[in-house]
Amino acid sequence: MSVTRGNLQRRTVRAFAAVIVVVLSLAISATAVADTGVKAERADLLARAMAEGRALDLTVHSPSMNRDVPVRVLVAADTSVPRPTLYLLNGSGGGEGDAHWFVQTDIVKFAADKNVNIVVPMSGGYSYYTDWVKVDPNFGINKWxxxxxxxxxxxxxxxxxxxxANGIAGISMAGTSVLALAESAPDLYRTVAAYSGCAETSTxxxxxxxQAVVGERGDVRNMWGPVGGPGWRDHDPVINAHKxxxxxxxxxxxxxxxxxxxxxxxxxIDGDVAEYARIVGVGGPLEAATYYxxxxxxxxxxQLRIPxxxxxxxGxxxxxxxxxxxxKSWPMLERALTR
Incomplete structure (x- = not known):
């Protein structure tokens, strides 16, 4: 029996969907994490940046959520004149554990000579950084x-x-969110960068x-309404790509x-066979889904002729x-922010 292109695409989607369901049931984080020595080195760099005033920990009150939100800022290298800002979002955990930019990357070292403020909210886990339509029993009010x-x-x-002058970038869960945020606030952001995010919410x-991200932590219907309803289309970056x-x-x-x-x-990975199997066996299929x-x-x-x-x-x-x-994306981000 012949297989049409449409049938092949549907089978591909079903295969990716099956992987996501498995990851949801296992509740496994697929991301590789830095080892203890690297974490300590990065913590020391951050502490020095804090002492020198190059990094700040702020507490910003959100009236819409009636809560205080921790926010970490890497201050532009030269503050003699006003500088642009890049909002850099964490993935599914929202920065509430160790899976965030300051532990897992060299962001402090990278930003040291940049004349851009880099702002990282350290909260918002499993929220998709979106405004939820209902109060959730576990999350409370989400108006991200x-x-x-x-x-x-x-x-x-x-x-x-x-x-x-503002830009926004994010990974994984936030790779979806930053596109939707840029579409929802077209006059706020000059530039957007999405790394390994699924750019669809209505398919x-x-x-x-x-659903795999929100999982059992919250009721996903409280986010955008019934799954597959109008709210899910309203937040779909592909459908709203013209924005x-x-x-x-x-x-x-x-x-x-x-x-x-x-x-x-x-x-x-550092020679850990189990860690290697986890990253390749779980992180591989997850990335294949974001690739799709x-x-x-x-x-x-x-199609829209948007560069x-x-x-x-x-990877x-x-x-x-x-x-x-x-x-890799920094030269583009910097050009857009400083033009």
């Missing part, structure tokens, strides 16, 4: 779009002499990706096949690749 687009920017501009694969016109756009994904960081001798979503966004932007940079390479769903992608 309101916080990030309306409440936080004026505070940052006042605290660190921001210029009002079956996109819905399962969201990205005029922005500098960078989107990346690994293919899911093992890449240069997926070797036993590499820093995050990313290609759909790529096609849609081409964007897409970067694909072998899994893990931090070493996101550190690389921040560096």
């Amino acid at each position: 779009t309101t916080f990030l687009t309306r409440e936080l920017p004026p505070v940052i501009d006042q605290k660190v002499n921001g210029s009002g 079956r694969l996109g819905q399962l990706a969201v 990205l016109r005029g922005k500098a756009i960078y989107v990346s994904s690994g293919t899911g096949l093992p890449g240069r960081h997926d070797r036993l001798a590499n820093e995050a 979503c990313t290609q759909n966004l790529d096609k849609r932007l081409k 964007a940079t897409f970067d694909y390479e072998p 899994t769903h893990s931090w070493p690749y996101w550190q690389d992608q921040l560096a």
